[in-house]
Amino acid sequence: MYPSFLFICSLFAGTAVLASFFFTVTWLPAALIVAEKWCSSTCCLCVPPFGVYLPRLKRFWCCTPVCAALWRLHHSLAEGARIFYDKLLPCVVIRLRWFWLLSLALVAAGGAVAIFVHPRLRLPESPEFQVLSASHLFERYDLDLKERFWFEKARSRDPFHRLPIRIIWGVLPVDTGDYLNPSDKGAMVFDPAFDVADPASQEWLLSFCKRLRTQSFHRSALGVLFSGCFIETLKSWMERRCVDSFKQANRLPCCESSHFPYPRDVFNLCLRRAIASLHQSPGYYFVPGMAGPRFLRNGTVRAIVLEYDSVYSYSHSHHDMDTFWNRVEHWIEDEMKTAPPGLRNGWFISDLEFYDLQSSLADGTLVAMGVAVGVSFLALLVTTLNLLVSIYAIITIACIICTTVGALVLMGWRLNVLESITVSVAIGLAVDYTIHYGVAYRLSSQQDRESSVIQSLSRVGSPVTMAALTSFLAGALMFPSFVLAYLQVGTFLMLVTGVSWVYATFFFQSLLSIAGPQHGRLQLDYPSLQCCESAPAPVDKTVYALSESTLSTSSASCPAAIVHSESHELEPLTLAVALNGGSAVNRAGGPGNGKKKQKKVRQRSGSLSAAAARTHGARRKVSLPVVSVTFHGDPSPRHVSGATSSSTIVCGADEDMHDDPVA
Helix, strand or coil, X not given: CHHHHHHHHHXXXXXXXXXXXXXXXXXXXXXXXXXXXXXXXXXXXXXXXXXXXXXXXXXXXXXXXXXXXXXXXXXXXXXXXHHHHHHHHHHHHHHCHHHHHHHHHHHHHHHXXXXXXXXXXXXXXXXXXXXXXXXXXXXXXXXXXHHHCHHHHHHHCCHHHEEEEEEEECECCCCCCCCCCCCCCCCXXXXXXXXXXXXHHHHHHHHHHHHHHCCCCEEXXXXXXXXXXXXXXXXXXXXXXXXXXXXXXXXXXXXXXXXXXXXXXXXXXXXXXXHXXXXXXXXXXXXXXXXXXXXXXXXXXXXXXXXXXXXXXXXXXXXXXXXXXXXXXXXXXXXXXXXCHHHCXXXXXXCCHHHHHHHHHHHHHHHXXXXXXXXXXXXXXXXXXXXXXXXXXXXXXXXHHHHHHHHHHHCCCCCCHHHHHHHHHHHHHHHHHXXXXXXXXXXXXXXXXXXXXXXXXXXXXXXXXXXXXXXXXXXXXXXXXXEHHHHHHHHHHHHHHHHHHHHHHHHHHHHHHHHCCCCCCCECCCCXXXXXXXXXXXXXXXXXXXXXXXXXXXXXXXXXXXXXXXXXXXXXXXXXXXXXXXXXXXXXXXXXXXXXXXXXXXXXXXXXXXXXXXXXXXXXXXECCCCCCXXXXXXXXXXXXXXXXXXXXXXXXXXXXCCCCEC
């Protein structure tokens, strides 16, 4: 049941992630487009970035100052975030990259020591299953005060609450049920070699029952209990007289005339009669449906079950249950080595459902972590197509897992159901931020490592931080609860989010800035298909160039659109000059105008000129200045936002084209 429950939880988590991804790539872009197209012009909100001020808001005396304050706050926060992610954070990462790399690696190594060496990731040892926080009165009673009351002690010492020892023959321990359906128990798989009617099997089974009662883990039953070892009950029942003097009935061959071990036909016949008579006994001596032989419809013995009480009580402590299991299992395995072929496939079982779950968690959690890391590596490799970036990302994810789980171990966490799920989910949360930075580094337009790291931090640093902040707040909101599961999930979310952000931002980026791929090294490519190639796009061969006029800047008063531009160098372009020493030709050049004396027209700033022919002039670089914006009062929709510049653009065309300057 418990493994099926874990499978269902995993299926639910995967389906939820896929559904979230589907709505993110379909519904969210459509909603943003609708909001940008309709809400930006009709919404009366003055809170950035929802729209513009409507003229009717002017009649409210408080609207303009409030909106201006909100705009100033918005731009202050935006400017601060831009400086932090474009300047401050890259500087801290790159300047201290060796410090981040070594210190965070040592922290991850300490987490690995806490997981695998001391105190280690251990299973629960408390006899009670905790549901609420330790400070709750109910849990205080179960954990601390329970053993101070005699009626609780008497209940724990009740003989009816002892762990049973059940040994089964005839059915193989094979699970054929559906793992996704907890109620599906599957079909039984019978042992084809089972044969309890063989005389050798009868003798060995009788001696086995005697040896089992001498073991220290066996608890002697009070009074007579016929359902313990049925072969002893059958042997005693067969020692009765052959003639019933009261009923005047002949009991042959199920009487003292038959000697143990019994022939096969006598054993099968008398065993059915003995079980029928035992079903008429009081329930104190015989409990039907528990131990004893199991028959097919034709009366053939198909399986047998032996059952005794042990000295161990049921507990949620893995240590106590593990001690009970190992002692009984090892003894039965040694006994099965001496059994005849018909009884060699016997096996032991008890009330071990929760113990089996804990053992599966102990063994399967590490395996699940390894599988998840491998799948994450494949996903990173397919996404980035860079082997080195994928390897660095996996190293970062491993450090995140070691640090997170190590911190949980030091906080006293034990590997229970919820803890195992959180550890498995931690890998999916750890890979999220790292893969964002890895893809941004891979798609960077820069060639060197440091510039690529700076560009990746500038591009995705803000969304990664916002995603981490929302997950951190979601975990923090669970802390007021008294339910232990909510507290643990909240603690886990806060811890794994913080650790993932720190390692992805500082450790992973430092690793890339030191030894990241550059100039396309270790970069893979998907094979190109001829059917997917498109026709070449038309190329505009017209040459545009900026004149030598000085570019001017202007200040804008409206804060609705603040422009932050930097100096950019334009590639040298071949300047187009006019024919006849740079003289312009009249656009209206008809027959009458061609006779007139042409005047030299001096190029001025702001004019658009075309040349009839191209000549190769000197090449130069033109720098665009930084545009500054200042506030000159309250924001108003009448102000024109943005900066204006004065420039002259010269268009080079064919020789037969004659253009005039256009003012």
